Amino acid sequence: MRLERITEIVEGALPPEAELLDARISGGREPLLTLQIDRFDGPVDHEFCARIISEVSPVLEGEGFGGMLEVSSPGIERPLTKPEHFRRYAGRKARVRTVEKIGDRRNFTGVIERVTESGVVLRPLEGGAEVEIGFGSIARAHLKEEIEEA
Template sequence: MSKGSIPQAVESLVEPVILAQGLELVDVEYRREGRNWILRIYIDKPGGVGVEDCKKVSRMVEDMIEVDDIVRTHYILEVSSPGLDRPLKKEKDFRRYLGKKVQITTYAPIGDRRNFKGTLKNFEDGDVHVDAQGQTFAIPLNNIASARLEIEFKL
């Protein structure tokens, strides 16, 4: 299995089990960090996840991944919360966080820019609408290389 398809294969395999636990699968990453390959699974639930949630999911999915022989190299499995700056990947993510501050990077430029920092206004017809510096940009979901919530501190 190619390195690029490992996250998709893991996601397909473990998402039903994670959903059955009342949790959401946010993202799956497989990347080299230093000398090690890391398989990182991000989970969430309303109110946030704790260490016990992460341990439970880790135990549940570890054997599934081994039995299905998805990853054939030595790797380290990490199960984690997505954090305050959680990634936005799917349509439901963008709809859930309407009105929130986001940072988006695109594969191809829109106008003369690839980086957008502003307020998530809408998701319509496959486009993410962001108000950045008083101008609204319609960014096709398939042109988004990365999107994250912006951490907002309230005084």
């Protein structure tokens, strides 16, 4: 089964307060489907992950997926996988890796300055000119949180 189809199935089975951030398949004979889930109305704790598994597993099995299922929270460095994620977190720090080089780089860390129809504009933390990265050029992106020690 293709990952795109699995993603459709999972998104259709999620409760309204949950959002699928990322889905990956790994493993060989018995595949492992790993889902990163966020929640709009509270924490993604053990109970919520167990609830997602109990709601999504039967639907996946009914569609012919016979592998294992793992559900986790996004953590503090939440993935940014959709344009609306960049809009939601405008003004926050993010790390973006591009498919191909822009200039002489593929890795960018900066503040999400604004989001356009076609991409995101980052203001580099180290100074310099803003960089616009098209959504189609993004290989991976996530929030960049700095943990301050007391």
